[in-house]
Amino acid sequence: xxxxxxxxxxxxxxxxxxxxxxxxxxxxxxxxxxxxxxxxxxxxxxxxxxxxxxxxxxxxxxxxxxxxxxxxxxxxxxxxxxxxxxxxxxxxxxxxxxxxxxxxxxxxxxxxxxxxxxxxxxxxxxxxxxxxxxxxxxxxxxxxxxxxxxxxxxxxxxxxxxxxxxxxxxxxxxxxxxxxxxxxxxxxxxxxxxxxxxxxxxxxxxxxxxxxxxxxxxxxxxx
Numbered sequence: 025x026x027x028x029x030x031x032x033x034x035x036x037x038x039x040x041x042x043x044x045x046x047x048x049x050x051x052x053x054x055x056x057x058x059x060x061x062x063x064x065x066x067x068x069x070x071x072x073x074x075x076x077x078x079x080x081x082x083x084x085x086x087x088x089x090x091x092x093x094x095x096x097x098x099x100x101x102x103x104x105x106x107x108x109x110x111x112x113x114x115x116x117x118x119x120x121x122x123x124x125x126x127x128x129x130x131x132x133x134x135x136x137x138x139x140x141x142x143x144x145x146x147x148x149x150x151x152x153x154x155x156x157x158x159x160x161x162x163x164x165x166x167x168x169x170x171x172x173x174x175x176x177x178x179x180x181x182x183x184x185x186x187x188x189x190x191x192x193x194x195x196x197x198x199x200x201x202x203x204x205x206x207x208x209x210x211x212x213x214x215x216x217x218x219x220x221x222x223x224x225x226x227x228x229x230x231x232x233x234x235x236x237x238x239x240x241x242x243x244x245x246x247x
Contacts, residue, residue, distance in 0.1 A: 055244075056081075057087035060078055060087070062076065062098060062100070071099045071230070072097060072099045075089070090237070092232060094131065094232045095232075097231060099220060099230040100219075101221070102216040103218055104215060105144070107211070107213065108211045108217070108246065112188055113188055113246075113247050114185075114188070115186075115247060116243070117241070117244075118239060118241045122236065122237040126235030127237075128232075128237055129234065130225075130229065131230035131231055132230065133223070134232075136224040137170050137223055139169070139222050141164055141165060141221075141228075142219050144216065145160060145216040146161070159206035162193070162200070162207065163192065163228075164184075164186030165227065167184050169182060192207065
């Protein structure tokens with residue numbers, strides 16, 4: 025499997041995590057729109073369709089992406105970070121702006137609401153999800169946020185917090201709790217960090233919009 029699959033009902037969890045005031049210095053990439061990639065790009069193919077390669081910077085800080093209508097979709101949004109050793113959590117603040125009546129839906133199943141999940145990936149992944157590569161991509165499914173599919177898509181300000189000691193899940197069946205050595209290796213050898221969008225049959229299987237919807241990332245920290 026290229027992307028992690030999961031049953032939507034099992035993980036459509038609304039996160040309501042608070043964020044403390046402490047923060048550490050961030051890599052320049054975290055606030056540099058050009059350093060982020062809208063993908064993933066696998067063997068020359070970009071799985072995000074009808075999207076630019078990078079988000080659009082915003083005056084005063086942060087950046088945004090405009091969610092396309094089907095057949096367009098957005099899947100992975102990441103930047104190169106490096107090892108997560110010594111870090112304790114990933115924090116993302118974002119805002120959604122939408123035209124009246126516009127909705128965010130899972131691209132793989134337009135009846136399902138869109139999900140946003142924090143994510144990191146070990147360097148050297150071949151995207152097969154098989155053998156040792158099943159534990160190269162990790163998803164903070166426990167902190168997933170869901171944008172309602174039957175009304176305005178969660179407009180307003182939101183925050184997601186994913187502690188690195190939380191119950192992260194890998195591509196198929198592995199968990200941080202059941203595969204601690206593999207998880208530690210992924211943390212130590214992390215390459216890409218960011219978030220994925222999906223729903224329906226997978227957390228990273230993409231989202232689409234029924235009308236104008238803008239996702240604005242106001243802050244992203246690896247602390």
